[in-house]
Amino acid sequence: MIYTWADHHIFTVQGGATLFGVDHGSLFSIDETTQELLSRLGGKLSLNLAEESGADREILEGLRDARLLVPEGVKQKARPVDIEIGSVPLTTMVLEVAQECNLRCTYCYAEGGTYGKQANNMDTGTARAAVRQLIEGSRDQDRVTLVLFGGEPLLNMAAVRAAVDEAEIMSQLTGKKVFISLTTNASLLDSEIIDFIHQHRIAVAISLDGPADVQDANRPDAVGGGSYSRIVGQLDGLLKGASAAVAARVTLVPEQWSRIEEVFFHLMDLGFHEVGIAPVSPIRPELLPNAEHEERLLEGFSSLARVFVAAAKTGRILPLSNLIDLLARLHMGQTKSVSCGAGYGYLAVDVEGKFYLCHRLVGEESFCVGNLSGGPDAEKIGGIMKTITCGKEEMCGSCWARTLCSGGCHYENHLREKLLGIHKGSSCSFIRRWFQLGIEVYAEMKNAGLDEMLKKLEKRVKC
Numbered sequence: 279m280i281y282t283w284a285d286h287h288i289f290t291v292q293g294g295a296t297l298f299g300v301d302h303g304s305l306f307s308i309d310e311t312t313q314e315l316l317s318r319l320g321g322k323l324s325l326n327l328a329e330e331s332g333a334d335r336e337i338l339e340g341l342r343d344a345r346l347l348v349p350e351g352v353k354q355k356a357r358p359v360d361i362e363i364g365s366v367p368l369t370t371m372v373l374e375v376a377q378e379c380n381l382r383c384t385y386c387y388a389e390g391g392t393y394g395k396q397a398n399n400m401d402t403g404t405a406r407a408a409v410r411q412l413i414e415g416s417r418d419q420d421r422v423t424l425v426l427f428g429g430e431p432l433l434n435m436a437a438v439r440a441a442v443d444e445a446e447i448m449s450q451l452t453g454k455k456v457f458i459s460l461t462t463n464a465s466l467l468d469s470e471i472i473d474f475i476h477q478h479r480i481a482v483a484i485s486l487d488g489p490a491d492v493q494d495a496n497r498p499d500a501v502g503g504g505s506y507s508r509i510v511g512q513l514d515g516l517l518k519g520a521s522a523a524v525a526a527r528v529t530l531v532p533e534q535w536s537r538i539e540e541v542f543f544h545l546m547d548l549g550f551h552e553v554g555i556a557p558v559s560p561i562r563p564e565l566l567p568n569a570e571h572e573e574r575l576l577e578g579f580s581s582l583a584r585v586f587v588a589a590a591k592t593g594r595i596l597p598l599s600n601l602i603d604l605l606a607r608l609h610m611g612q613t614k615s616v617s618c619g620a621g622y623g624y625l626a627v628d629v630e631g632k633f634y635l636c637h638r639l640v641g642e643e644s645f646c647v648g649n650l651s652g653g654p655d656a657e658k659i660g661g662i663m664k665t666i667t668c669g670k671e672e673m674c675g676s677c678w679a680r681t682l683c684s685g686g687c688h689y690e691n692h693l694r695e696k697l698l699g700i701h702k703g704s705s706c707s708f709i710r711r712w713f714q715l716g717i718e719v720y721a722e723m724k725n726a727g728l729d730e731m732l733k734k735l736e737k738r739v740k741c
């Protein structure tokens with residue numbers, strides 16, 4: 279049989295080499311002989327294994343078994359995979375219970391929590407109806423996720439309580455597990471709300487950007503006062519007796535990217551179970567990073583990655599969720615045919631019960647995809663997906679990171695390409711370097727025999 283090479287990419291890690299099989303997201307450590315063979319035969323478009331010498335044939339057969347050599351003419355995985363939207367069950371719903379906020383974060387994509395509209399709250403009937411749609415839309419899935427979001431959701435505890443109550447009722451009626459999480463700025467937490475969170479096993483993601491000077495600069499209240507001390511004052515109570523994870527969700531502006539190590543360790547010391555760090559979305563041109571900022575950010579992540587590996591060697595998992603999620607995906611060989619679940623099982627619901635492709639696109643009428651009375655509009659979702667992926671095939675089709683990235687965040691792309699007028703692919707080099715860092719860390723952990731630790735990360739992400 280005649281074979282051809284499947285798309286692959288080779289990384290050098292600690293003097294050795296790791297091969298990434300793009301279509302299946304597979305990773306192999308390769309020895310010098312295999313490297314030499316790949317540099318000799320890697321450019322050959324077709325190979326007849328029977329004609330190769332014995333030593334080469336043995337290696338080539340191993341590569342074939344690892345799906346890096348595929349029969350010539352067999353169609354390799356095409357991207358994006360055609361998925362019929364109407365066939366995808368709903369598994370995650372984000373409820374915008376309050377489209378208002380008591381903070382005035384400098385980088386807010388939701389225009390002070392209102393998403394460009396009049397400040398408004400979801401009524402309890404809408405909250406309950408949305409939860410019922412989530413359960414009904416989940417069809418045969420036995421687990422769903424309900425995210426209580428805003429604005430600031432704690433400004434509307436009536437809807438939060440109604441949604442949680444409905445979720446528990448529906449869970450009992452159907453036997454489905456409803457995982458509930460709350461994303462909050464935490465400035466309105468008090469002992470009563472904390473008891474409610476503990477009692478209902480709600481996972482909490484707190485938007486907290488690091489030490490007081492960073493947090494207060496990024497996330498002032500409506501009169502310009504800081505928010506750090508108010509939030510940190512409630513943390514002990516929340517963490518003590520927490521029955522689900524309490525995570526810090528960090529957003530840093532480019533000038534703060536050189537401080538990510540300090541920010542991470544500060545939040546870890548405060549006792550958060552997870553810390554996720556995100557570069558700000560450039561909602562204004564001033565928030566766009568330059569090459570120097572990106573360099574500092576990657577250096578910060580690389581440095582944290584080194585500490586992560588060193589801790590892993592002593593049996594500890596550093597709670598850096600960015601890296602944990604990526605390592606777990608690499609370990610599972612998980613590839614993506616779409617960049618995220620938006621529209622494919624994931625929807626956001628605004629205060630009026632309108633569906634949007636994702637929580638960040640709420641208020642953008644061109645991304646409105648139905649409502650609670652009519653249900654999700656599969657045709658419109660399909661049309662939007664076609665438009666936003668148009669022209670991507672060529673750019674992404676030849677990118678080695680395509681099965682990890684799959685085109686990037688729709689919201690970020692919309693922001694950069696449509697609102698800021700930046701060309702497609704402006705963040706690709708950064709994205710690829712981030713995945714490369716993950717692959718290098720993964721290879722280093724494998725080489726150090728940390729398979730058990732990688733399995734633990736996988737479980738942590740699956741939970």
Ligand code: SF4
Nearest residue numbers: 674677680683685706
């Ligand atoms: S890094 Fe860029 S080219 Fe590669 S898959 Fe992502 S969006 Fe496409």
Ligand code: SF4
Nearest residue numbers: 618620636687688689
């Ligand atoms: S579009 Fe972007 S922000 Fe929205 S769910 Fe997807 S990755 Fe997240």
